Amino acid sequence: MIGKLRGIVDSQGEDHVILDVHGVGYMVHCSARTLQALPQAGETATLAIETVVREDMIRLYGFRSEAEREYFRLLQTVQGVGAKVALGILTALDPAALTAAIARADKTALARAPGVGPRLAVRIATELKDKAPVFVPMPGGPAAPLSPAVADDAPQPLADAVSALVNLGYGEPQAARAVSAAVEQAGEGADVARLIRLALRELAS
CATH class of the missing domain: 2.40.50.140 (Nucleic acid-binding proteins)
Known part of the structure; x- marks a missing residue:
């Protein structure tokens, strides 16, 4: 292979x-x-x-990346998405944008891909909501996946914030999405305490 x-x-x-x-x-x-x-x-x-x-x-x-390949595989677990449609989605949205669209259930963004209508867009967002990785900006480089499973690849404050939320009882994908939203608000240089506070607000909203 x-x-x-x-x-x-x-x-x-x-x-x-x-x-x-x-x-x-x-x-x-x-x-x-x-x-x-x-x-x-x-x-x-x-x-x-x-x-x-x-x-x-x-x-x-x-x-171009392992993230794209993983999404190619993941997308095809959704009924109605074959290889051609999966490639179309990856043409319309890069992995970070695709993750954001799934997390926000943004069917408009997903439906920009050829072969994806409103119903299929909803199905993709619904079925992959808890499976998609979360991407955050990495200092000096492209967006990278942020989840406890790949915490070693993320800046330490981000990994620590995710871990803290998981210890509070939140699910891993949910915690990672909240920390990603916190990073967007606070910037990459925010400390763990600020990221946790902002992430908790996100989870409570």
Whole structure:
């Protein structure tokens, strides 16, 4: 099973890239967002890969990050979302924006993706509400997932705030979402006590 490919960008199609890995050209299907982020032909690219094996085909799907790949898998647990629709959603929304849309049950944002109507948007938000990771700004880098399961990847005050809320009896996804909202209000430099206070207000609202 292929989990990652690093090679030379050979060419791009409407929904795929040909990645030359030591002389073998792999056709990797990607979201438009991922295709736009790839370097020009002749340059090196690395993609996280989801390999789908069926009786009549083997297809590779490529992603810029593990977060995108995990969302590709997670989205397809929702009835009515197949690989094509999942890629469409990841074209319309990056992982951080997708998490925010799910947390807020923002069916308008979700319905921007091709193939997602209002009913499917509601189903996605409802079924994934307690499964989606929460993303927060990371100092000097892109948004990163914040949850107790990946607390080592988050700044210590954020991880400590989530842990404190969990100790108070809140569920992990609920606590992580509240701390994420607190970070938006207070900024990345806020201390644990302030994050907890703001998160508790969020939970009480």
